Amino acid sequence: MKKSSLDLYLLLPIKGFIEKQTSVGLLLIFSAVLAMIFANSPLAEAYHNFWKQYIHIGINDMVIRKNLLHWINDGLMSMFFFLVGLELKREIMQGELSSLRKSLLPIAAAVGGMLLPALIYFYFNSGLDSISGWGIPMATDIAFALGILYLLGDRVPLSLKVFLTAIAIVDDLGAVIVIALFYTSDLSFISLAIATVFFLILITANRIGIRHTAFYAIMGIGGLWLAILLSGVHATIAAVLAAFAIPTSKKINTSLFLRKVRLLSYSIKSLQKEPDIKEEHREESITNTIEKFTSLTKDATPPLQRLEHALYPFVSFVVLPLFAFANAGVTIDSESFGFFLSPVTIGIVMGLIFGKFFGVVIFTKLMVALKISSLPKGVEWKHIYGVGFLAAIGFTMSLFITELAFVNEEFLVQAKIGILSASLLAGIIGYAYLKWISNSNVKKKKKKSVAKVVTSKEGPKQRFKILQ
Known part of the structure; x- marks a missing residue:
């Protein structure tokens, strides 16, 4: 990596x-x-x-x-x-x-x-x-x-x-x-069986590509959580x-996300330079294009x-x-x-x-x-x-x-x-x-600040430089 x-x-x-x-x-x-x-x-x-x-x-x-x-x-x-x-x-x-x-x-x-x-x-x-x-x-x-x-x-x-x-x-x-x-308290095997069914539904939804969080909230709380609560676990x-x-x-990978971001950025620049568009229409178009970034970010997360x-x-x-x-x-x-x-x-x-x-x-x-x-x-x-x-x-x-x-x-x-x-x-x-x-x-670390011996060109005379 x-x-x-x-x-x-x-x-x-x-x-x-x-x-x-x-x-x-x-x-x-x-x-x-x-x-x-x-x-x-x-x-x-x-x-x-x-x-x-x-x-x-x-x-x-x-x-x-x-x-x-x-x-x-x-x-x-x-x-x-x-x-x-x-x-x-x-x-x-x-x-x-x-x-x-x-x-x-x-x-x-x-x-x-x-x-x-x-x-x-x-x-x-x-x-x-x-x-x-x-x-x-x-x-x-x-x-x-x-x-x-x-x-x-x-x-x-x-x-x-x-x-x-x-x-x-x-x-x-x-x-x-x-x-x-x-x-856990006394187990209800019927409730556990129902919980198992809801868990399998959640796993299957993941496998087939369902990505809407509301679906997982409904199945997870209204189904799995409630069934397990009643089961004794x-x-x-x-x-x-x-x-x-x-x-x-992710719905879209990083490479595709970056390409779409560049395209949207190019669209905004083009709208800014377009001379034949009224100012209010230009701003509305730019705002609509910017809003697409939110949806794009969601798809890439x-x-x-x-x-x-x-x-x-x-x-x-x-x-x-x-x-x-x-x-x-x-x-x-x-x-x-x-x-x-x-x-x-x-x-x-x-x-x-x-x-x-x-x-x-x-x-x-x-x-x-x-x-x-x-x-x-x-x-x-x-x-x-x-x-x-x-x-x-x-x-x-x-x-x-x-x-x-x-x-x-x-x-x-x-x-x-x-x-x-x-x-x-x-x-x-x-x-x-x-x-x-x-x-x-x-x-x-302060104590390890050493004196560096530097030999002078004048001969064996030495001087010390303290490295902080």
Whole structure:
């Protein structure tokens, strides 16, 4: 692949994705803090009761009845998982997961970062009713993690941000698989069969070249999502499946797009020079020609990319903050401090902080030691240690799995205390460590400014020039 093509199809999409995460992370922090303020104020009872209000959707006997919290977690969060599915498919098609060699290192790091936290949680909760929460410390919150990396600016290499992005995306896929296999209720095989039919319709539509996003929205939401919701499998799985059915092909290729752009540009220039056209007609014709650029751009952009760009603002600035505000509110009282010593809280904190760090680092070292993979260009082992800490920020996905894992209110509170504590601690440690090593690198570079010996024509006399 030529350098220009590499920039266009790999580096620029990932760089753009990374740059957008910063404001999302800050908004999530604000939403979580606001939730904690409400949950520990005179409005605490009203805050908790508000999310328990029921909303009914349907007609006659065909009614879906869920409270507001479930509509957020099962409904709105499906849009988040749909976006995750789009990003995952894009990475598989043309990004960091597009080739086996490139993908092995982040996949191994992500697997290690999921396996060890689950084992640590299992150790502290084995034989207890809280064992079902083993999936909670497996998650990584990509928005928070990349937001912290962004705060460090160009003091950390771009390849490190790409590496962390790939780990988090694989981590999200792992969370989806865990939810599908282990956090489901009683299954309705009739609903699953109907869901399979709708999924096959979506795949077939992709194959035969249907590219209209409205078709995929109707089939994906009205068919696949609803059928899976009623089947007992968590509805977010439908969102990921629907995302994988979205076409990645363009209606016109790049060469044809450029030729048509040149033709349209030539038409505009010709209209500007045409002396026999009235000014108002000239402007109208030029405007109509310019509007064709929009249609042309749409035809040259894959539906997957169009959907990703369209959904990102709503998911990032509405869905995720609303989810954080609805789920992060924990009322702290005198009994709550005792929860820090509960097996649930200890399992989550130890799983996230130590499990994530050692899982990511050890599995990455194994891949490099066995010469299966090599570290990304510009990335050193000290950077990997920082990524290990940032991967321990579980927040969004950990809170999501908590709602699936526990019904017991006490376990829910203990888990949320563990998630919030571990995510805050991991974020502080990761940021401080990466900032420290980046400052150390700057100092080393200054010390390596050497005195260059320049021999004078006058003889053995030497003078020194300091290279800054």
